[in-house]
Amino acid sequence: xxxxxxxxxxxxxxxxxxxxxxxxxxxxxxxxxxxxxxxxxxxxxxxxxxxxxxxxxxxxxxxxxxxxxxxxxxxxxxxxxxxxxxxxxxxxxxxxxxxxxxxxxxxxxxxxxxxxxxxxxxxxxxxxxxxxxxxxxxxxxxxxxxxxxxxxxxxxxxxxxxxxxxxxxxxxxxxxxxxxxxxx
Numbered sequence: 272x273x274x275x276x277x278x279x280x281x282x283x284x285x286x287x288x289x290x291x292x293x294x295x296x297x298x299x300x301x302x303x304x305x306x307x308x309x310x311x312x313x314x315x316x317x318x319x320x321x322x323x324x325x326x327x328x329x330x331x332x333x334x335x336x337x338x339x340x341x342x343x344x345x346x347x348x349x350x351x352x353x354x355x356x357x358x359x360x361x362x363x364x365x366x367x368x369x370x371x372x373x374x375x376x377x378x379x380x381x382x383x384x385x386x387x388x389x390x391x392x393x394x395x396x397x398x399x400x401x402x403x404x405x406x407x408x409x410x411x412x413x414x415x416x417x418x419x420x421x422x423x424x425x426x427x428x429x430x431x432x433x434x435x436x437x438x439x440x441x442x443x444x445x446x447x448x449x450x451x452x453x454x455x
Contacts, residue, residue: 309342310406316341317377317399320349324392330381331356348374352381362386376401 316337323333334353338346348369355365362385366378376398384391 310409311403312342313345314399314402314406316345316349317395317402321392321395321399324390324395329356330362330385330391345374345377348377 319340320333320337323336324330328336331353334349334356338349338353340346341349351369352365356362362382366381366385368375368378377395380394380398381391383389384394
């Protein structure tokens with residue numbers, strides 16, 4: 272009877288495979304969403320782009336090499352620019368800013384570099400450093416905000432405890448001495 276119950280309750284190989292596939296899909300989606308929310312992902316992708324450019328790669332090849340490891344928005348801009356530059360489009364067309372994109376600084380830098388002939392690698396490296404500093408400032412602001420938000424509940428918990436354990440016994444002891452001495 273126990274063996275029959277165990278066979279009825281135990282999942283079959285198909286269910287186990289489905290569960291394993293679902294677990295790997297969720298872990299992959301967590302990893303992908305972790306890449307999107309990483310505040311330093313843009314800076315590291317820009318660093319890769321700058322190193323590719325400094326190594327002598329063409330702008331289209333460097334953008335194509337950087338796009339797979341870049342965050343979604345930056346990767347889309349880099350892929351689009353790499354494709355258009357490889358097809359022979361001018362820099363103004365390839366690096367035109369997309370509506371709602373936060374990669375305007377890179378597009379402006381690339382267009383300016385193409386029109387003036389200045390080195391793009393140094394500008395991209397500076398842009399990566401600026402992105403890293405912005406992420407640091409954002410993290411510091413979040414930590415300061417958390418410390419302020421934590422102070423309220425801590426005060427609400429510790430202040431009554433301090434009054435009950437620190438002030439009330441002292442006042443009670445002094446009141447007992449005052450009433451025992453007959454002053455009042």
